[in-house]
Amino acid sequence: MKSSGSKYVSIVLILLVGYFSYQWWFNPRRAIKRQLGELAATLSVPTSGTEIDRIARIARLRNYFAPDVTISLGPSGPTLTSRDALVGAVASWNPPAGEWTVSFVDVQITMDSGTTARAYMTVEVRTTDPRTSQPAFDAREAMVKLADQEGVWVITAAEAVATLQRP
Amino acid sequence: MLVVASAVIFGVALLPVRLSGISMEPTYTDGEMNFANRLAYAAGRRPARGDVVAIRMAGMSVLYVKRIIGLPGERVEITMGTVLIDDQPLLEPTVVRKAPWNVPAVTLGDDEYFVIGDNRAMSAQNHDFGRASLDRIIGKMLF
Numbered sequence: 001m002k003s004s005g006s007k008y009v010s011i012v013l014i015l016l017v018g019y020f021s022y023q024w025w026f027n028p029r030r031a032i033k034r035q036l037g038e039l040a041a042t043l044s045v046p047t048s049g050t051e052i053d054r055i056a057r058i059a060r061l062r063n064y065f066a067p068d069v070t071i072s073l074g075p076s077g078p079t080l081t082s083r084d085a086l087v088g089a090v091a092s093w094n095p096p097a098g099e100w101t102v103s104f105v106d107v108q109i110t111m112d113s114g115t116t117a118r119a120y121m122t123v124e125v126r127t128t129d130p131r132t133s134q135p136a137f138d139a140r141e142a143m144v145k146l147a148d149q150e151g152v153w154v155i156t157a158a159e160a161v162a163t164l165q166r167p
Numbered sequence: 168m169l170v171v172a173s174a175v176i177f178g179v180a181l182l183p184v185r186l187s188g189i190s191m192e193p194t195y196t197d198g199e200m201n202f203a204n205r206l207a208y209a210a211g212r213r214p215a216r217g218d219v220v221a222i223r224m225a226g227m228s229v230l231y232v233k234r235i236i237g238l239p240g241e242r243v244e245i246t247m248g249t250v251l252i253d254d255q256p257l258l259e260p261t262v263v264r265k266a267p268w269n270v271p272a273v274t275l276g277d278d279e280y281f282v283i284g285d286n287r288a289m290s291a292q293n294h295d296f297g298r299a300s301l302d303r304i305i306g307k308m309l310f
Contacts, residue, residue: 106226122225137187139229163224163231164282164297167243167273 028153029109032117032146035153036104039064045100058091065155066147072159101126115148120161180206182306184221184230190284190294191232194219194261203230207307214238214280214301219308222282222299231295232308234261237281245270248287264288273298280304 023030042060046053062083071080080086107121120143129136141161146153177183181202186195195201203221214220214235222231237243242253248265250257251272265287275281275298283296 105228106224108225120225122229124229139224141224162297163222163303164233164295164299166297167271 028111028114028117028148032109032119032153033107035064035146036107036119036121036144039155040102040104043100043102045095045098047099058087061087061090063152063154066149069155070157072157074160074162077160096127096130098128098130117146117153119144119146180204181309182221182227182230184232184308186232189289190286191219191234192286193263194234194285195232201232202309203306204309205306208304214304214307220280220282220304221306221308222303223305227305230305231282231299233282233284233296233299235280235282237275239275239277239279241281242272242274243270243281244272250283259285261285262287266290276300278302 025031039061042057042064045057065083065086067083068081069083069086071086073079078089080089101124103124103126104121105124107119110118110120112118121141122139123142124137124139127136128134141163143159143161144155145157147156182205184201184203186199186201187197189197207218208214216235216238218235219232220235222233224230236250236257236259237252242251244251244254245268247267247269250259262285266289268287268291270291273281278301279298280301281297282299284294286294
């Protein structure tokens with residue numbers, strides 16, 4: 001009886017380990033959240049960032065976007081229609097000096113199929129006002145479309161969502 | 168008992184909010200703490216003009232805190248800093264200084280409210296305001 005009981009406990013343990021491993025590594029929602037978290041870290045600028053760090057981060061951006069990605073920053077902003085255009089825009093942008101922390105919060109993922117998904121989120125940017133040295137904060141809603149391309153979830157489209165509709 | 172009461176109060180009724188930014192000055196200042204009363208609009212109660220409300224973004228982590236100036240069905244316009252509701256000037260005792268903003272007229276839908284901050288001395292480009300749908304208004308600021 002005792003050995004039979006141990007066998008059942010072992011099976012249950014193996015099933016639990018398998019379940020949590022799947023949830024952690026292979027669940028598409030988790031993989032997408034992990035990918036978005038890495039993208040947020042890549043978009044963030046540390047205080048001690050050097051020019052080489054900046055170039056490395058811009059180069060890493062290619063890993064998160066499809067070649068034909070479409071980025072829309074709202075009615076008053078530009079629309080970018082390729083990964084090269086996006087990387088070029090980021091490279092030519094000269095942000096104010098200081099630390100930038102980008103994070104995606106309240107991320108809600110909808111699986112449209114096994115290989116396509118949408119993520120709706122709030123994008124937070126925390127920085128320091130260069131004039132006053134006071135912390136500054138901004139947030140915007142965004143809708144992102146993703147696709148699984150060769151085992152990696154990449155962004156195929158992203159658009160800003162207006163929380164408050166201006167006339 | 169205390170734990171259960173706290174869970175009910177802060178999980179259901181009151182959402183703690185730390186204000187960030189200057190768009191609601193002088194009513195609220197940057198860094199101030201407040202609570203959004205999530206039961207304010209329960210049981211069929213609707214937001215009213217003058218209410219300061221919390222408006223959700225994608226979730227509850229980041230909220231706008233704004234004052235309601237326009238109600239469903241009304242026509243809202245701002246001319247040289249003066250808010251016009253159905254062509255009548257709106258008295259705004261909470262607004263201390265007004266920059267000469269001009270915002271074209273808009274007629275609000277059945278479930279739409281026009282929300283704006285009290286700080287109209289700042290540039291309109293740096294101030295988030297506009298129409299918010301009722302389903303995004305999660306509560307009224309407690310004080």
